Amino acid sequence: MTDDEFDAALIAAAFGLGAEAGWGKVSAAAAARRAGLDLTRAQARFGQTGRILAGFGRLADAHALTGAAAEGPVRDRLFDLLMRRFDFLQLHRPGVLALLKALPLQPLWALYLAQATLESMGWMLEAAGVSARGLRGEITRRGLGVVWALGLRAWMNDETADLSTTMAAVDVALNRADQVAARFTPDVMGGGGEIVPFDAAGVEDALMSDPPNLA
Numbered sequence: 001m002t003d004d005e006f007d008a009a010l011i012a013a014a015f016g017l018g019a020e021a022g023w024g025k026v027s028a029a030a031a032a033r034r035a036g037l038d039l040t041r042a043q044a045r046f047g048q049t050g051r052i053l054a055g056f057g058r059l060a061d062a063h064a065l066t067g068a069a070a071e072g073p074v075r076d077r078l079f080d081l082l083m084r085r086f087d088f089l090q091l092h093r094p095g096v097l098a099l100l101k102a103l104p105l106q107p108l109w110a111l112y113l114a115q116a117t118l119e120s121m122g123w124m125l126e127a128a129g130v131s132a133r134g135l136r137g138e139i140t141r142r143g144l145g146v147v148w149a150l151g152l153r154a155w156m157n158d159e160t161a162d163l164s165t166t167m168a169a170v171d172v173a174l175n176r177a178d179q180v181a182a183r184f185t186p187d188v189m190g191g192g193g194e195i196v197p198f199d200a201a202g203v204e205d206a207l208m209s210d211p212p213n214l215a
Contacts, residue, residue: 003045007055009035010042014052015095023102028052050112053099056092057116061123063088068127075174077128082148082170085124086155086163097156121145147173 001009010028013035018026028046032039046052064085069077089096103110121144122132131137147170154169 006037006041007045008059010037010046011052011055011059012092013037014049015056015092015099017095018098018102019094023049023099023106026052050109053109053113054116057113057120060085060088061120065123065127074128074130075178078124078130078144078147079170079174081124081127082151083163083167085120085148086151086166086170089155090163100156117148118142118145121148143177147177 010031014026014028014031017031017034026049028042028049028051029039031037031046031052032042046055064081068084069080099109103113118141121141122137125132125137125140125144130140132141150173151166151170155163155166158165160166
């Protein structure tokens with residue numbers, strides 16, 4: 001078993017255990033026992049639960065990035081990338097929902113996931129042809145992070161087979177991000193193919209205020 005196969009098996013077992021018993025019961029050792037994996041190898045690769053979360057994020061990013069469209073409008077490419085990432089979450093839906101439920105009691109996990117999500121959004125932007133570097137890139141990542149958060153809120157309650165509710169939420173949020181960012185710079189997702197808002201707090205507040213009701 002390669003390292004990638006081992007990691008995927010342990011992470012899947014961890015999310016399965018989290019769904020069944022709650023994340024308070026999740027550890028690398030418990031996940032390894034559940035999946036019949038070598039404990040020594042599990043300890044070396046996943047010494048703490050945070051590494052399981054980090055590994056899950058990497059797998060989600062890889063799922064989104066593999067085979068991602070190399071051409072087309074930036075907005076469409078971002079939509080595709082975010083939905084591909086939600087498709088991966090859907091594969092582990094019970095465990096992800098249990099994790100989100102546990103986060104208020106795990107502030108360190110919540111802080112880590114917030115930062116990891118921003119890093120993931122940087123990868124999504126770069127894959128869509130948008131720079132995520134520098135101050136401008138940092139602000140852009142935050143804006144896309146808000147789009148992801150709005151999509152995640154819809155996904156948590158999405159019982160459709162094709163995630164149509166989540167798709168609608170992401171679509172509306174991307175449209176709104178374009179409109180909000182246009183207040184700061186004229187060409188956001190248009191011909192220039194770049195998202196370039198300048199005020200992080202202003203963009204985040206504008207996106208989160210009065211979010212669209214898709215129920």
